[in-house]
Amino acid sequence: MSETMRAVRITGHGGTEVLGPVRVPVPEPRADEVLVRVAAVALNNTDLWTREGAYGRPGDPDALSGWRGPVDFPRIQGADVAGRIAAVGARVAGDAVGRRVVVDPAVYDSDGPDANPVGLMGSERDGGYAEYVTAPAGRVHDVTDSPLTDDQLAALPTAYGTALGMVERARLAKGETALVSGASGGVGLALVQIARARGARVLAISSGAKADAVREAGAHTVVDRGRDLGGQLRAAAPEGVDVALDVVAGDLLAEGLPLLREGGRWVVAGALGGYGVAFDVRRLYLHNAQLIGSAMHTPRHFGLLMDLARRGALRPVIAAAFPLEQAARAQERLAARSHVGKIVLHPRAA
Structure with missing residues (x-):
């Protein structure tokens, strides 16, 4: 050497x-x-x-x-x-x-x-x-x-580790609807893949030019972040979402929080859209919603990720x-x- x-x-x-x-x-x-x-x-x-x-x-x-x-x-x-x-x-x-x-x-x-x-x-x-x-x-x-x-x-380590940490902390379950922001990025694509593998219905936010790649990763529906995002989200999920897996924050959090169903969970692991956020706190406590911060993963999460890697379950x-x-x-x-x-x-x- x-x-x-x-x-x-x-x-x-x-x-x-x-x-x-x-x-x-x-x-x-x-x-x-x-x-x-x-x-x-x-x-x-x-x-x-x-x-x-x-x-x-x-x-x-x-x-x-x-x-x-x-x-x-x-x-x-x-x-x-x-x-x-x-x-x-x-x-x-x-x-x-x-x-x-x-x-x-x-x-x-x-x-x-x-x-x-x-x-x-x-x-x-x-x-x-x-x-x-x-x-x-x-x-x-x-x-x-x-x-x-x-x-x-x-x-895998940071992007998929962060994504798996978010999904675990959100307690995402089969059959729930998951909103994924920044879906064409490293963490975003990982979130789409993992949420889909969990049996969730995946609603992803991306640019129109990258929508096909996000669908290929497993998203059921992709909305274009560049035009009337709130209207698109309400149309795509008229009954709301159970979990938001968010690496953007900023205005998205303020605009999207009312989309959570009763007992919904909004997990934040990034601030691509800005770290200064103002939102109507009534939408949080009146609906028993949870706002969860998620920084990377725990050793247990990473062990789960490596099990998936050994099986080739993620690509x-x-x-x-x-x-x-x-x-x-x-x-x-x-x-x-x-x-x-x-x-x-x-x-x-x-």
Whole structure:
């Protein structure tokens, strides 16, 4: 193994100019860690927002900040890693070397199955925009026998983990009607697929140009976000929806909350439409509705996701792949939001 590796780091908050290819030492796994040779790493909106410092802080929403606070620069980005174990720490069984794996990127607040994520690989610790990355052995999942490609496996952790966390927290049941916002994005497509697999009727919001791809992912009905959204939603679901799976928030939450049926659940895991929201709180308490925040997944959720991956029960859509050195170009493509599915980088480790 080479003593150095290629990586792409951010040196501060800013535009893509802060992304820079470098050669750095290959990280050494600690006693309870493994070293993963990265085959593919998927991009997420969190890559953009961490680079831009767009998360804000409690009491100061406009502050430059990472996912959970200040970022320790320089930082190798990349939460979503698929690859093979190249080496193990002193307290990890040596027969793990060579196994094909997906890394759970979350840093949790405890060791239990329902622990909350309080950090993220690529933000609070170095990630997979590199030939190698270390991870705790307990957060690395063996998917050697999965029929999915490396690119598809890399597409799972953040997008599908977030989606499965939303669906689980919403307690979505067979036969219910689920509204999915931002349905052509990485999390949105995952939500469509998972909700459909749960036996829900899926009502998706997307642009007209991407509607066919969203239907192919499993949506029963797709409404165009660009024209009279409220009218379209009321026409498509005249009896209301049981669950909203929302990565947009903004005006959609205020306009859509009255669509919830009695006891409905509105789950928010993003703010693409804006984080400042005003809504009629009477529509919440008079109808026993629930407004639920959902940040990523728990260890239990991620275990369920990996079971689906081993069976090939989910089929992530890959929009484009770039070599590692083109990370800035890949992030620009992600920010343009003209694609459907996931964008991945290939470090091509030796």
